[in-house]
Amino acid sequence: MTLGKKVKLRRDELKIGQAQLGELCGVSRRTIVSYETDKSLPREKSLRKLAEALGVTEWYLTHDDCTEPTAGINEEPFIQAARDQFGKKGAEEMADLLIKNEQMLAGGTLSEDQKDMFFAAISKAYFINKEHAREKFGRKKSDS
Template identity: 40%
Template sequence: MSLGKKIKLRRELLGIGQVELAEITGIAQSYISRLENDKFQPTAPVICSLAKGLKCSTDYLIGDSDERRKAG
């Protein structure tokens, strides 16, 4: 799952809109929209702000949750 999809999914699970997330994080709503649409890759400080605002870990946002590792 892409970073943008993770941001949108988490935001929707929390029941907040882009404007509210923007207010919580101090990140412009237009930038959040672009992130959710995978138009930009955020910097580390932006990822940290998003994780805090979305009440999740930075690992969740940037980790490759679709990757499956095989033993051996």
């Protein structure tokens, strides 16, 4: 199902109009119509607000094959932290990493505590290495 269909379906479930959803997201009714008819896609900031207003995840909205509105809800804080610290590319890398690890653990024999520890360790390693790469390869500040 496309982002547009998901937005319309969820908006109907919440019994809110296009104008009201637009107000919640900081966009016009016309923009909401454009999303719902798949004429345009929201930018990153608008996508976050849209997902929040609809009570769904960004992952759900942006992946046509995803049918669970709360898919990735546990990963959202990590993805948001990566976005805040490293931008869009960092958030995409974090999302990819989390999904691959989630798939790896699906059906496994790890306890919930072991899974939590694994995810915390992976996230910590990611941020440490990302910061190291930024220091090593990022733009140098000039002294002028």
